[in-house]
Amino acid sequence: MIPFTGACPCRQYLPMKPNPVGIKNFVCATADGIVLDFDLYQGKGALLEQVEEEEVGLGLGGLVLARLCQTLHRGTKVYCDRFFTSIRGVEQMMKKEMYITGTIMKNRLAGAKEKLPSDKTMKNTGRGTSSELSTEDGKLCVVKWYDNKPVLMMSVVHGTEPEDTCQRWDKKLKQYVTVSRPSIVREYNLKMGGVDLIDRMISYYRMSARTKKWTMRMLMHFTDLALANSWLLYRKDLAICAAPKKSIMQFLEFRTEMATTLLAQHHGQGSDADLSEQSEEEDNSNQGKKRPVTAVPHVSVRRRANAHLPEMISLKNAARCRVAGCTGRTRVRCVTCKVFLRSQLLHSLSHIERFSVQRALELLGLIDGDNSDLEDLSDNDDPILDANYQPPHRSKAAVRMTVVMMRTPFLSPLSTAEDVNVSVVQIMVKDRRSQNRPECASIDEQMIPFTGACPCRQYLPMKPNPVGIKNFVCATADGIVLDFDLYQGKGALLEQVEEEEVGLGLGGLVLARLCQTLHRGTKVYCDRFFTSIRGVEQMMKKEMYITGTIMKNRLAGAKEKLPSDKTMKNTGRGTSSELSTEDGKLCVVKWYDKNQY
Incomplete structure (x- = not known):
């Protein structure tokens, strides 16, 4: 439920939900809570337009099931509750190779209800009692399990076996007791909580701005959903990469990071004139006062190369350079970041340029992880990139060539043939091609x-x-x-x-x-x-x-020289025969398994 109490033609009231009033949204998600598809409820008529003709009579739950299964791959196992499950709906999904497992209502079981033990009989037997009933072809199974109450479940892929045990709370004894549990119940409990998980993540930091427009509420809800979905994917990817838990951002930190990035991009859309005008106003207001400390901007701002330009500030005392590890002082400031940077070879680069140069050289193997070559370059006080300068080390030439091409985005390596460093580019391209050559x-x-x-x-x-x-x-x-x-x-x-x-x-x-x-x-x-x-x-x-299978009619005279299919079949599976040309350059092999190859 998307909570909303304003006027909307699709508004629903479901008293058993945490948010009883709002817009109903049917969601398909993985067991990890990652949303795969959703469909906003706009009435049964809207669903009828999206399903096939043979699915029209499935009822509302069956129509939703058919609609959300359209975007799933064949062979997917789908878990749902009793609102969506029916015998006809499950059989219809089987035709599309969608395998449904879910709880089911008694009135949807037709004649199977009478063939199962009664609730009273199972209660007398005790908790953990189960009974199974399947169709003649064995494709559909109904399981009744008694815990505190009887539970009816239907599945195409699960049954009672193999059973295991679980710990359940006993109100009379006021302690946990061991109860037998069918396989279908275990799998259902493991795979069914995806939608509840994404709802819980959204509820933690939901955008709670009040609005009477349902369009605004929908926009805020799906922004929350996208953020929760992104964080779950982010956490899953880092878990696969075996990243330490302390390096994985919490959900609130992730949302804050996203908000900061979006705000920083919006902030950077102003013109250079606006930035310079704002800078002059700040300088005038700070004259005669202690210079305030400017925080280092967000990484998304620092890595935007087009907005970073140096400006000279008339200061009585030079400010300390904000580059990590630099102890020098300077009067040069970045017009966007409002931080002071030394005007040296690497310090004069924008933040994105410095980062890109470092990563490119590391990947190409031109510098080590300790960046010693970059530190050597930092000792050069000449901020101008001189094309006639020939550095003693290949990585230094690569730095200069990379910076030249970054600062002139329409410059290609071929247009710098006169440059003394063009051989570095050729070496880098050659190295990468040789590394990516497939065998x-x-x-x-x-x-x-x-x-x-x-x-x-x-x-x-x-x-x-x-x-x-x-x-x-x-x-x-x-x-x-x-x-x-x-x-x-x-x-x-x-x-x-x-x-x-x-x-x-x-x-x-x-x-x-x-x-x-x-x-x-x-x-x-x-x-x-x-x-x-x-x-x-x-x-x-x-x-x-070339190696590959080949048709018989393309073998010319070689077909008659190989054993017949019948001969190889009588010999048994695994029989093979080889035939090659006189020069031994071409070989044909016939192998018999279930069929001849």
């Missing part, structure tokens, strides 16, 4: 799901997304995409390959096109759509080594 790559096709009008739209019934735009992709074994080519017809591919590759067929043309951007000596893996004897031989001329 092997795979080529396959993917479908970009799209059902609208498009001249390149394809229909591949065996794909998870059968209708869409075909995209041929070249990637490493780690899943890093190296190149891709959108299929726009065979004619478009013919224009991109060499003359001797024209007759390779569609698969061979794609193979030739995507291998153009790979280094010589790369091992390429692909399926039978791309593989042919002529195509493999053509790639061998370019030192591209």
Whole structure:
């Protein structure tokens, strides 16, 4: 519930909720509380327009379930309470490979209710008693478990087994007792609390500004939701990286950091004239008074390069430089940050430039983690970047080259061919290319799901997304995409390959096109759509080594020289046979598992 008491056509009253009056919002979230999708309740009619025809008669809970499952992947296990669960709804979701688990009302069980033990019978048996009932095909299961009260649950993936025990409070004995618990109850309790978690996080620091406009309330609520969602993702990512807990920001600190960053960006939108005018007013007001200490600005302000310019301040006594570790004094101040900085080589850089230079050189391996080379540069009192200066160390040349290119954003390395430091850029580019060179790559096709009008739209019934735009992709074994080519017809591919590759067929043309951007000596893996004897031989001329499955009709005379399928089947699974060319450069292997390969 989004709390709101003003006028709104969608306002609801749910007396059992912590915020009984407001706008109802149906939410789909993970067990960690990360919101995946939501749907604001605007009446049953709005839901009917968003679901398929066979889902129209599911009732309100079933319609919401169908709507929110539209954005989930096939095979997802969905947990919900009894408002959303029904036999027909669960069966409908099974057709879409969505596996539902949830509590269910008695009046939605049809004839299954009479086949289960009565509440009185289970109460007499004792706490922890459970009973299971499933359909004839075993796809749908109903479990009744008695704790303080009977609980009815339905699932497609869970049942009573394996049972475990849990600690439950006994009011009579006034102590915890051990109670048997079915598997379906354990899994439901573990996976069901995601929406409650995100609600709890929002409630801690909710924007409580009073407003009579429901649009403002919605804007504030979804800002809170985005912040809570972002913090949960941030915490999850750092936990995966094994970061220490003390380095993870708390939710309030995270919200404060976000607010400070947004305010700093807004503050930096003023013109240089406004900043200089404000600076003059402050200088005039501070004459004859003790100079106030200016706090170091937020990191988001310090890393904005376009707003940082030096200005000379007429001071009787120079101010101490605010750069960490610097003990010198200066009369040069940043017009945006209002802090004093020494006018040396690195100190004259904007904060973003200094940070970028340091990180770039560390990643390229030109300086060590202790930044000793940067400290050596700080000893140079000349703030001017002299193009004729030839530093003794390669990292110093890289610093100067990086700064020159940062301060002239439209300058490219090629336009500085006369610069003595251009060789440094060439070295850096060469080093990075050699580090990113893959030893092997795979080529396959993917479908970009799209059902609208498009001249390149394809229909591949065996794909998870059968209708869409075909995209041929070249990637490493780690899943890093190296190149891709959108299929726009065979004619478009013919224009991109060499003359001797024209007759390779569609698969061979794609193979030739995507291998153009790979280094010589790369091992390429692909399926039978791309593989042919002529195509493999053509790639061998370019030192591209192909491995892949191949169709029988592309083997020419080699097919008859290999054992038949029947012979290999009689021999048993795991049988293999090899055939190679006379020069030994090309090899065909036939292996029998369940099917022949």
